[in-house]
Amino acid sequence: MSYDEKANAKLEVNSHSSNGDYSSDNQKATSEFHENEHEHLALKKHSEEEIQSSGNWYDQKRFGFRYSSAMSQIVMLSIVLFLTPGMFNALSGIGASISDVKTSDNANVALYSTFASVGFFGGTICNTIGVRASLMFGGIGYALYAGSLLSFYHTENKGFVIFAGAFLGVCASVLWAAQGTIIMSYPNENMKGRAIMIFWIIFNLGAVIGGIIPLADNLENRGSAVNDGTFIAFIVLMISGVVVASFMLPMSKVWKSDGTRVSTKKHPYWLDELKGLGKLLWSEPRILLMFPMFFASNWFYTYQFNDFNAGRFNIRTRSLNSILYWFAQMWGALIFGNILDLKYFKRSTRARIGWGIVFIAGMAIWGGGLKFQLTFEREDVSSSDPNVPPRLTPIDFKDSNYIGPMFLYMFYGMFDAIFQNLILWTLGALSNNPKKVALYAGFYKGIQSAGAAIVWRLDALEKPYMDMFASSWALVHGSLLIAAPLVLFSIKDHTNVEDDGMDQVVEVDELISVKSNGPLATAIPDNTIDGKV
Numbered sequence: 001m002s003y004d005e006k007a008n009a010k011l012e013v014n015s016h017s018s019n020g021d022y023s024s025d026n027q028k029a030t031s032e033f034h035e036n037e038h039e040h041l042a043l044k045k046h047s048e049e050e051i052q053s054s055g056n057w058y059d060q061k062r063f064g065f066r067y068s069s070a071m072s073q074i075v076m077l078s079i080v081l082f083l084t085p086g087m088f089n090a091l092s093g094i095g096a097s098i099s100d101v102k103t104s105d106n107a108n109v110a111l112y113s114t115f116a117s118v119g120f121f122g123g124t125i126c127n128t129i130g131v132r133a134s135l136m137f138g139g140i141g142y143a144l145y146a147g148s149l150l151s152f153y154h155t156e157n158k159g160f161v162i163f164a165g166a167f168l169g170v171c172a173s174v175l176w177a178a179q180g181t182i183i184m185s186y187p188n189e190n191m192k193g194r195a196i197m198i199f200w201i202i203f204n205l206g207a208v209i210g211g212i213i214p215l216a217d218n219l220e221n222r223g224s225a226v227n228d229g230t231f232i233a234f235i236v237l238m239i240s241g242v243v244v245a246s247f248m249l250p251m252s253k254v255w256k257s258d259g260t261r262v263s264t265k266k267h268p269y270w271l272d273e274l275k276g277l278g279k280l281l282w283s284e285p286r287i288l289l290m291f292p293m294f295f296a297s298n299w300f301y302t303y304q305f306n307d308f309n310a311g312r313f314n315i316r317t318r319s320l321n322s323i324l325y326w327f328a329q330m331w332g333a334l335i336f337g338n339i340l341d342l343k344y345f346k347r348s349t350r351a352r353i354g355w356g357i358v359f360i361a362g363m364a365i366w367g368g369g370l371k372f373q374l375t376f377e378r379e380d381v382s383s384s385d386p387n388v389p390p391r392l393t394p395i396d397f398k399d400s401n402y403i404g405p406m407f408l409y410m411f412y413g414m415f416d417a418i419f420q421n422l423i424l425w426t427l428g429a430l431s432n433n434p435k436k437v438a439l440y441a442g443f444y445k446g447i448q449s450a451g452a453a454i455v456w457r458l459d460a461l462e463k464p465y466m467d468m469f470a471s472s473w474a475l476v477h478g479s480l481l482i483a484a485p486l487v488l489f490s491i492k493d494h495t496n497v498e499d500d501g502m503d504q505v506v507e508v509d510e511l512i513s514v515k516s517n518g519p520l521a522t523a524i525p526d527n528t529i530d531g532k533v
Contacts, residue, residue: 045260058249068249070186070256074195076248077135077182078202083241084139084175086206087234090213090322091146092305103158105306105460107165111145112298112453114169119446122177123438131178132248138175139242141168143235150231173445180441181251184427185434188257189494190341192428193350196421197337200329204417207326210234215319251434262434280439287430287443289486292479293423294447300472302455304412307465308373311381312405314394324406325413332417340425347429351491358415358422359480365411366473372408373469378462419476422487429491451475 052060058067065072118125126134141164148164151157179199187195214230254262281287304325309318340354380391395402427440459468 045258046255056253058253059255066255068253068255070254070262071191071195071198073249073254074182074186074199075202076244077179078199080135080139080241080245080248081175081179081199081203082206083237083244084142085172086203087210087237087241088142088145089204089207089326090210091149091234092301102460103152103161105456106158107145107148107161108302108456109165109453109460110162111165111169111172112449112451112456114166115173115449116169116446116453118170119173119176119449120442122173122445123181123440123442125174126177126181126438126441127435129174130250131182132245132250134174134178135245135248136242138171138178139238139245141171141175143238143242144168146231146234146238150228150235153228153231169449173442173449176445177438177441180424180427180444181434181438183424184437184440185432186254186256186262187428189347189429189432190343191257193337193340193421193425196340196424196428197333200333200337200417200421204326204329204333208323208330210237211319211323211326215316215323280436284430286486286490287440289483290423290426291443291447292475292482293419294444295451296472296475296479297420297423297444298448298452299455299475300412300416301452302459303465303468303472304409306459307378307468308369308405308412309409311378311465312376312392312395314396317395317397317402320397321406321409324410328410328413329417332414333421336418336421340421346493348491348493351426351429352488354418354422354425355480355484355487358418359477361418362415362473362476362480365408365415366476368408369412369469369473372405373466376465378465426483426487426491 056068060066129137145164145168148157148161152161183196183199184192213233251262256262309321309325313321336354336357339357340350342350342353345353376392381394382390395405397406423444427437427444431437431440455468455471
């Protein structure tokens, strides 16, 4: 018997007896309800007409879209991240955006250290304060960080930049936990790849557009640092992201594409949520196989942004490279997201196809990167003596030797997209439980940031470029091999509701019941408000 059938069987009672005596039926229904109140109850599917009849403005369909639909909220989420970490990526993608590379590196160490520390609890915080508050709080940190860079440009206040980086780590951990919760629990199983694809395209469009800002402001600038207008534009856009986040709907008001509500969990006691982190690892140790991929997923950014891009190109060419890098990410997400949702193959087969594409593409791209990296080292592009120019002059986009490295940088961006999309899709395939995926997202971003904190510190210590390159390539493909048993053999074609722990999600949109005058109507407990138990 399917789970829905079991739920219906438990809730179904006779509408009334022939003699009109409802007392025994009422007692039986009440008893059965309380015995099973911690078990996930099937959600009723609603038609378009039923949803629109709610009277709420966000449930009305206008121009073919409903504001309360899961996909509309995913687009809203994408716009928020378009304006916050998307712009931050554009700023980071041009390499050290301030002239003091070491200060920039140390700020990133502070950022990812706090991100890693708080990131493990990001899902807990998100479950407690909700996705809207998490996104708003997260966006504030990005604006403050951009402001600290503008301040440094005039005052050289290193402490403020490092503090802003540390504060951003806290904010970002909460923001990305909310992102993971939404992107993994809002779409139906057959649309998760598409949802991740849409998010990744819009999110990286922010970095593409953001990259145009420093390119336009510095088109005649052949130096190494950006100007005031660049920072001010980023600050304004990041603050706009906080404003957009305030218009996100709470999870309990969002409809999935199949006409059911997004299941939400009542705001928990914080200690219970912390215990949930340990319980998740104990009950699902297979998630440990993904930890190396989490660790590797931002490690290569330092090499690509600071060593490849900032190390070998002038500021205007770095800005152009940044645009192309994030543009390639959009195409990578578009192609890979559609592959992961192909209806011609079972989900387990799609997992194997996706893993194979990432592994083979990575070998080809990083192999090409090795050939280019062999042409220069850190000592060739930087000099400790300001009176002695470096051996190699920065490449400009008008130079004849620019085209090859340009395409390599674009392929680096495309690989980043498919690598991160495979992680998100795999986590979404493991669970539909919003509580569980929030914890997954916390682990993902926390471990990812721990790796980033380490590698930014290594760059600040001026480790050889070849070491930075080799560690990036080794971590990417080593982590893929470690995750292979989970991705290739543990992804099921459908996530079983009972195995997924959805019985812990005790808030439901609407209980399946019989006629409105039936005995179950009096069996619903008094603490059920707005369809929440």
